[in-house]
Amino acid sequence: MKNLKKLILLTIFTCSAAQLFAQKASWIWYPGDFDIYMSNVMQNRRTERGSFFPVFWKMDSHYVLVDFHKEFNLAQSEEVKLFVEGTYNVKIDGQAIAGFPKSIQIPTGKHKLSLKVYNQAHVPAIFVQGKTIVSDETWLTTFEDKEWIDASGKTSDKSGTTFVSAGSWNLTDPTQLPSQFKLPVKGIAAVSRKKNEGGEVLDFGKETFGFIKVHGLKGKGRLSLFYGESAEEAYSEDKCETLDYVDIDLAVKKDSIMPLSKAFRYVNRQTTGNVTVDSISMLYEYSPVTERGSFKSSDEELNKIYDVAKYTFHLNTREFFIDGIKRDRWVWSGDAYQSYLMNYYSFFDAPTVKRTLLAQRGKDPVTAHINTIMDYSFYWFLGIYDYYKFTGDKKFVQDIYPRMQSLMTYIDGRKNKNGLLEWMPGDWIFIDWADKLSKDGEVSFEQLLYARSLETMALCAKLANDTEGITKYEKQAKELKSKIFELYWNQNKSALVHSRIDDKQTDNVTRYANMFGIFFDYFTPEQKLAVKKNVLLNDQIAKITTPYMRFYELEALCAMGEQPYVLKEMKNYWGGMLKLGATSFWEEYNPDKKGTEHLAMYGRPFGKSLCHAWGASPIYLLGKYYLGVQPTTPGYETYMIEPNLGGLAWMEGKVPTANGDISVFCSKKEIKISSPTGVGQLKIKSKTKPVVKGAKVKEVSKGIYEVMIEKGKDYHMKYSG
């Protein structure tokens, strides 16, 4: 009886709370559809010297006909405003209202409000705003409601429709249709301008992104804009990667904004005829994410590396995490996977991760690997589990699990007679941009990613309550892992070989499978040490020249405690780009190259992207392996703090979580920690027992101490590092 009363009270409280506070409405749609739609918009903005340059994989579409509904129990009748993108009908309790009502009255009591929307061009979307009735992710949607009627007019009561929760981007302005979604912009002036023949070259001071605005345009003739991430590129009118040609016929002065955004530092403005221009500025376009993570240390060069990495990453964080701002602006899964990890140590922006994962996966049927690349399918799986690990958002994993299953079914269907993956028509085996990298036969790296993805499937099957899936994927992962070591481990070389051809190991040893094996924790301790010596720290093994794979190489070394070595490598490699004048980090950097060689790629003199997301990995490495913060259970319910100065005198910074930022200061003598979330486990190496106020210090092994960090407290400890 007591319990029942409590329950009633609780119910009453819940109801009145809902009535007291005006609810927040947002535009909603079939989940994933706006993500797919916007990624089509985004990925079709690429041009190459004025020609349209779209992707080469299948672009999916939103469902063109979507039903939305929710049941409400109203204490009082209320007026509900309806905003819809598409042709629609409205039903209350299954009864249609004539026409396209903009406002309806819902009577008291229990009622079901449904809207059915058709839109071929844009995503069917609704915005419903009443006092208590609002559109949000609690609405249910379907693309096939199966509401047939029998000859008497009775609606089928056993249609077996699958309803799923609506998707949303938290767009809360009913007058702004989702299809009009745009990132914000702000005006920025050039830092300097230099006249040249036929025009001028503007320098915006650093790599930037947005729309060029031409002020006071007048006359008849052509305006040409040649964009350059480097000055050389902007000056090279016949070889620069992006440009605008605009034919002008204006009697009076007019300001004109270029229709397509571009990446540049320099702009070479040229005119023909009697065209004149007063000045040129830009509208900087950016994602309004918050820079939450931070890092500062006793090393100024490292601080600069961190700052430029964060700027590089912010430029590439847009509607989605893209590869690079100049050329593709596409949603590449391998690139995005690194962006997710960087994001957890900088913006901690969960929506952009979800959008990118949804956009990449698209819809069934699966007809190719993600971006057509075998490795990129696997990074997609890994990205989902990481998302759960950092955010604890179980619902998203459950929602996307069916799309994980169908992609894995596609992959499982492509195994060869040995149960391994090798090239099949339609596959691109990428791995990395590297000279003479063999993709023939059964490449060990791909099998490793496959095994890790199967482990991910098993973990997500648990979250999605797919008991059959757990058993199936666990078994498959275990078998593949043991097969990898049976087939690729070479005892003489003490390493995994690169590939098997015609059922035989090749002689080739590369870094890829070996470094992933380390942070996947697939090796025995002995194997790990052998791999470090024989592969990672072995100059005879082909070097990596992309920041993309340096990310994993340095991560593997950090995971083995080689922070001092990695710090030097970071300063050499990223510091090397800074010394060459980089204001953002590059798609590829080979210190052996000279001068304008650094600008070339893909056989084109300015083909290389000088602002590439995968160039920004120091954000991740410094947060995870120097500040040393990482979750040990999903959503930072428990986490580890294991600061490692790696030779620095001191460092300080913040690592964001869903509940706020964890602050860390560490010098050789002092550590300060405060955390708003979960339970942390600080691990310190100290010659003497550290002294901490208000906390117990436990020596877990010789010279290694552990301190439990509770949320909401400030910890300040002395130690001898």
Add this chain to the structure above:
Amino acid sequence: MKNLKKLILLTIFTCSAAQLFAQKASWIWYPGDFDIYMSNVMQNRRTERGSFFPVFWKMDSHYVLVDFHKEFNLAQSEEVKLFVEGTYNVKIDGQAIAGFPKSIQIPTGKHKLSLKVYNQAHVPAIFVQGKTIVSDETWLTTFEDKEWIDASGKTSDKSGTTFVSAGSWNLTDPTQLPSQFKLPVKGIAAVSRKKNEGGEVLDFGKETFGFIKVHGLKGKGRLSLFYGESAEEAYSEDKCETLDYVDIDLAVKKDSIMPLSKAFRYVNRQTTGNVTVDSISMLYEYSPVTERGSFKSSDEELNKIYDVAKYTFHLNTREFFIDGIKRDRWVWSGDAYQSYLMNYYSFFDAPTVKRTLLAQRGKDPVTAHINTIMDYSFYWFLGIYDYYKFTGDKKFVQDIYPRMQSLMTYIDGRKNKNGLLEWMPGDWIFIDWADKLSKDGEVSFEQLLYARSLETMALCAKLANDTEGITKYEKQAKELKSKIFELYWNQNKSALVHSRIDDKQTDNVTRYANMFGIFFDYFTPEQKLAVKKNVLLNDQIAKITTPYMRFYELEALCAMGEQPYVLKEMKNYWGGMLKLGATSFWEEYNPDKKGTEHLAMYGRPFGKSLCHAWGASPIYLLGKYYLGVQPTTPGYETYMIEPNLGGLAWMEGKVPTANGDISVFCSKKEIKISSPTGVGQLKIKSKTKPVVKGAKVKEVSKGIYEVMIEKGKDYHMKYSG
């Protein structure tokens, strides 16, 4: 050597022929995409008393990004004009041209011309017009070209892309974008008008379809149009199924055309405020198909039935074969299947069949039966083989075969433990509109259609060279057929029972499985006779009240030579509707009903469609079973003519084929035949040996004679029928 010379000469001739004659270009797209797109447009035109009323199954979309290419070998350089619906790029030999060129010059020699088009709102489509280079169905298309490049800029040479032939509707006007496609219209005046309170009621003399045009509209207030297939419906302002409300504020007179087409005979025009109207006419909208089939006989009532059936069918032949013009205008597979058959005996319009089949099937993944109805999935398979039988168009079968496979895989995945189909969540088991028709358990009718569909798969697998498929489907069909007789044949009842529930036969015998068993030729001769007596001609078995199932019932009887009986039934049933004033045939007709009861259905007083495609079956029955013409090998390469007067004094008519019309005249004493195609086999029952000029007459059994009909000859024979 001689042969080689001949080959060279032939090649030269082919080239010069291509150069001499300007080629015919048409708009092309990814095959099936425009069909899906237009069916979305068509099926989203339904309204019910002013509310938008879309379908309840999944609507698919076109591919939004499509690559088109063709290789040409030019003797002379030529200018090629480009028309594109979408954002696009153009490549010659893989090299992109800047911007969006409207005209390009292709140099002499061998070159590959490619266009890649993005269009979210409409179908990506191109129209290419040069002297010899033209867009047509020989171009290749793909939705994923997988043209990635390596770090050196080299395009992948092993992408394994699947290219398929382009689709087209033979739209040959480059200035008319495919998305603007509309059926033609012509103005028609009302036959009479009658003033009533607040307005007037117009009578167009018979069932018709199109857009109401209001002439000289003026004033402020509301114009309301209430449409009626019957006068009662038009007068019933609060119950008529379709209407238009238009708010008017016009100071000067203006003509106004209603935006949505409607089906009606009567229109009740009402105005409020000071709105005035000069007059009202209509724009009759129609498919420009040619009425090729014909039938005339000594029976005037039968001739009238034939004419009204053909008009009914023409009204329902639109962008696609639809169910009925008033209400749904949807592409229902079971309805369309009958339309295909009627079409082969009237318009012989192959494109409309192909469009409808493509639109119904949509895209993968299959998430439900076609139109959600189990039986409707099966009719779709049957429609494809019939299409091949009548047209001989093997290419279409090969093109659509992959979509046949994926639908059959979906169906095979829904078998129960007995290998049979029964209701599962999401399934609608329709069969027919009939009272108290059980859909529980394993319904025999569905298994029969399943078996026939598997046989169809085996036949189409042969055409598509899928040897594995042939074996698989033949085996599956054979096993299912024998299971049907083992489980459903009841020796006591000498019939197939309606269903099995809990692994046991029910007592129920219905006409459905039994009549299909006859024209599928699944019965032994003894079973056939028993079924005819115990089921088809047995008044104790529930009667059929829809023209939909009467189609098959009468076909089964015709297949058993019961033409005199069927003739009487036709006159009773369709003649019955004519006697009630029908100007087109209905969705349902139960002679037991009275007065306005005939107008009601689905619990609504005017819910019934009075112009339903499935009402038009006499077209088919008279052509196939009275004139007696049908193909015996695909495309009328060989065919049968077996005239059966069924009690008529004489009849004459035409049956269309791909190569022209077969003409038949038959009285009790004379038969005249002429044919432009294949080899026919005329079969006559005659008391004496028929006399035919220029042909051999063979007596195949007592009183049955066969005459071989060669194309291009006229045959005139005397006999004693």
